[in-house]
Amino acid sequence: MADSVNQVEIRPMMRRGCGYPKPGGVYLESQGEAGGTLPIIVVIDPPIEHDHFHRGWVYIDLDEMLTQQKVSYVGTSVTSAEEWHLRQKYQGIARDVFGDGVRIKNGQIIRFRDTAARILTNAGWQPGGMASTMQAARILREHAEELAMCVEVKTSSKQI
Amino acid sequence: MSDSDTTGNPVPNHQDPVPNQPRDDPTKVATWVVGQAGAKDILIFRGAEYWPTPEDVIREVHAQGLSVRIPRNNIPSGLVKGLSRIALVHIKAVMLIEKGTEDDLRAAFEELAQVGGHDPAIDEILARKYEHVPSRWLEMPESDAKRDMFERLGVSFKPGIFAFCYYSGATYYLKPDETQAPEDLAAKGVKAVRGVIADTGELIQPHAEPATAEGEDA
Numbered sequence: 001m002a003d004s005v006n007q008v009e010i011r012p013m014m015r016r017g018c019g020y021p022k023p024g025g026v027y028l029e030s031q032g033e034a035g036g037t038l039p040i041i042v043v044i045d046p047p048i049e050h051d052h053f054h055r056g057w058v059y060i061d062l063d064e065m066l067t068q069q070k071v072s073y074v075g076t077s078v079t080s081a082e083e084w085h086l087r088q089k090y091q092g093i094a095r096d097v098f099g100d101g102v103r104i105k106n107g108q109i110i111r112f113r114d115t116a117a118r119i120l121t122n123a124g125w126q127p128g129g130m131a132s133t134m135q136a137a138r139i140l141r142e143h144a145e146e147l148a149m150c151v152e153v154k155t156s157s158k159q160i
Numbered sequence: 161m162s163d164s165d166t167t168g169n170p171v172p173n174h175q176d177p178v179p180n181q182p183r184d185d186p187t188k189v190a191t192w193v194v195g196q197a198g199a200k201d202i203l204i205f206r207g208a209e210y211w212p213t214p215e216d217v218i219r220e221v222h223a224q225g226l227s228v229r230i231p232r233n234n235i236p237s238g239l240v241k242g243l244s245r246i247a248l249v250h251i252k253a254v255m256l257i258e259k260g261t262e263d264d265l266r267a268a269f270e271e272l273a274q275v276g277g278h279d280p281a282i283d284e285i286l287a288r289k290y291e292h293v294p295s296r297w298l299e300m301p302e303s304d305a306k307r308d309m310f311e312r313l314g315v316s317f318k319p320g321i322f323a324f325c326y327y328s329g330a331t332y333y334l335k336p337d338e339t340q341a342p343e344d345l346a347a348k349g350v351k352a353v354r355g356v357i358a359d360t361g362e363l364i365q366p367h368a369e370p371a372t373a374e375g376e377d378a
Contacts, residue, residue, distance in 0.1 A: 017210035030325035047320035
């Protein structure tokens, strides 16, 4: 929308946490664009500790911070964030079944989880205790071929 | 390295050394190319007074984008549209659990329901999707049980960077009697807009909201 006389953009605003923008104020923005060419927000996990308070803006070397702080996940959507957290949980199970060097394929984590759950249910497995955990790993190893399509091995020396 | 104005137009800066262009590693070439655009990144705080949790900031950005008020006499140079990033810091972004895990925390809240019956607010938060995971526990209703739980598991929160947004421009909101941005701002590529309240179409007045300190939260 534009001001008909001066061709100034008229911008409808909703209230933010800090209220409405103040006339006379200058704002840095990340608005995204029609066509979705820019991600609106990129969530990082784990967050990078930053104890030094700044009242205004300060320059930073974000790439350096992301590298040094060993940020594991950088993503833009709830779905990808959830998938990352699921991976942290099920990657260990995949290692128990296939050994070190295995990685659940991208986009296959939900399938891996559901397949593992089906195998354990069909085997009559019940959760509870360390012995139960070891039993689950044994059952899954016995049915490894059903999970194999969901994983890949990083080293060429191992085959699945 | 070159510099740029706030519109993202590169401005050569011949004082910066020009690195040797890597030839073999495509990753290094890509980094070098981006570096040549002179895209600087900045960091800002989002205050817990207005956004109690980092997830509140994330929700607002998804719905409305990011808008950060800055002093008009201190506009950062070197921000490049689509390349520069605005890192967001919140005072409770980092969660520490000294005597347990997040699974223990979830189990403790689920046990609450077994003892005192289901609290719809807790059930809703447990089921809700969070992009900033620690915010789930910040948003749990305050209660003696929550405080005891946090104390027992050694849960605490620290300031940290939890997300970043790509810079898309600098905007000046016109006062009612103005028709264009002040010359000094226009010269820096700051775009003038006239803000109206979406629900009513009324012009946003300078006194419409309590004033907040520039550069803090706005």
